[in-house]
Amino acid sequence: MKFIHHKYTTPTCLLIFISFLLSENINGQINGSLFMLPNNFYAQMYNPAYMRTDKAIEISFAGLSGFSFMNQGNFKISDLVTTPNGSPVIDPVHFYENISQNSHIRQDISVPLAFFSFPLKKGVFNAYYKENISSALKFKKDLIDFLVNGNAEREYRNFSTDALNLISTGYREFAVGYTIKMNKKLDAGAYAKLLFGAAFLEADNWNFHIETSANGSLINLMADGDGYMMIPLPVTLRTDSTILRIDTKDVFSKYIKSYQNPGFAIDLGLNYRINSKNSFSASVRDLGMILYNTDAMTLYEYERYDYIGFDLVSAVRFNEEPGYEHPLYLIDLLKDSIRNVWHPKAVKSGFTSALATKTILHYQHKYSEKLSFGVTNQSTFQKNNFQNILTLTAMQSWPYFSVFENLNLHGASNVCVGGGFQYEGDFFQAFLATDNIIAFYHPANNKTFSVTAGICILLNHKTEKDIYDNNKGIKNRKGKISPELPYYKKLRELHQ
């Protein structure tokens, strides 16, 4: 398969297709501590029941609205890239020695390009437009076996990648939602989302095998697996249905303009105030699917080729006897035969892909005016895959500013410490949250890293101080209190 590169689009191609290299299930999650802040505009996107307690209008757009990025795996970049002499080198042997039997790496980028929220009747109307790119790769240690051991030694003559799973997707979502105050204790909300799939690649249980005969004179090459692909680029197929080339000209422009594969999803949420100090919230996100019909292909691969080297018989006899093929033709045939084992066949046909459903459960306790504690559990379900992040948060709050620290458990084995802050002034809100603060200065030595950041403009915003003053109904006294008694007290004295 060849990619036809164009000078100005190479970085963009890399951005998109690097995501295709990495994948199993899709996160689409933000730092759990942000659910401590119902007025945070990212928390509002991820739990439709979250809304502001004042009447402010929230507006954010590309450039301000920030992003959410998550990298999560069960190995570190430093397992693969080491610096033995100060220079970074890829070290497959070190990688092989440090990974577990089942490995995975997931990456997820969400970029809200527009967000809008305003009070409407008893609730709040929300709308947003968000770009999502997600990727996950699941592989077994066997995949690295060949790189480390080769096939020359007798004990390593046979090799199999075992099940290799990859899913990468890029899609955009246009959401409208409404959050309503059901009663004093309960808020509920929902988003209806129109989705447009822009790119998709799925490889299901791909297996690549090599079997070498005892004296090395025969190598059986085998591959099997199936999957789906949709990319908004011209794909040229060979006559045998393998992919000849993909023209990546104007890839970014084509990606952004890809609106031919629609989908639909809903998000549901609720926020329940148990009492003045305790609250509980839950949401279910991405109940829906995308229908890929345009530029969609089904991939399959069940090939085998017995490689015995180049055919000397034809090379010797071609000039002498009829019935033998030209050696050049045979060389091409040999190359094609080997290539065909590894290259999947593609058939243009539509397919449907369900989104990875996510659940968020959050409980928080207000210990004092300044200190709150919370626990958040975020789960992702996709096919037979399950991913869980548990976040324990302590948050300190002041009228304009909140700081939080968190402890995150990715699955059962990976623990990291993170934190963040949110500043909310009269006219804007800004926040940054991460689940692994160490990763800021040592990213390659961490299995997990996430960062979410954004800025939102606030209109008609009343600060905490204003609210406090309005509730009292009076302004602070500035002068001295008059020593004179009110007139009715004097009247009482007269009656006596």
Place this chain on the structure above:
Amino acid sequence: MNQFFNINRYFFVFILAIFIFQSCKTDEFKLSEITVKEDFGIKIITPIFSGNDKSGHNIEFRDFIHDWSKPIPDLPGDKIVLDYSNTEYKIIPKQLIFEPSLIIDSLEFLIQGNYSLKDVELVFIVANSCPFPLNLQLQFINHNVLGPPVLPPAFSGADFNQLPIMPVKTIRSVPLDSMQLQSFTFSKRLRLTSWFNQNNFINQNDTLSAHYPIDVTIVMIGTVQTRK
């Protein structure tokens, strides 16, 4: 105003923390700086040439005598009948069998890629059913420059005094020296020369079968390393 200073204090601490963290980065590198570890290589074994094709044809005695698309040279000495079948035969000088012949003059052979090879040995596996020991010589051609020959010792012939006549399997491993490896790695074309060693069998027979099978496989064992 106090609140303003409070907020700025938090921001100041936060920004300071970021600077400290950034200055402490120990594993910062650019993607373009990454290379593959110098001593990393994959030791592989792979066939490169086979004397059997997938249609069931095998290399035979006649194939290693002469390039029959060219005229038979008029060599001095006795002649012998090379019997193809019941009706077909060729009369050739006996010496032709024992003179080096260019069997394959220039066959496209490309092994280059984004990798380099080291510690390469070529393993010749030959099952010879001919009455004469076989010599095979490989040379690799790059820009019309002929590389040093790769010439294993002769592959033993079958013993025609014992019945049934059984092919004799000989395995010869030839580690390539630096010149041979360079030629092998950067070559674009291959030349194969072959000849047989003379023995008494030639004097005892006037006719030889053209179809004595010779099973030839050439396997490469070597370490593949990336160039970048």
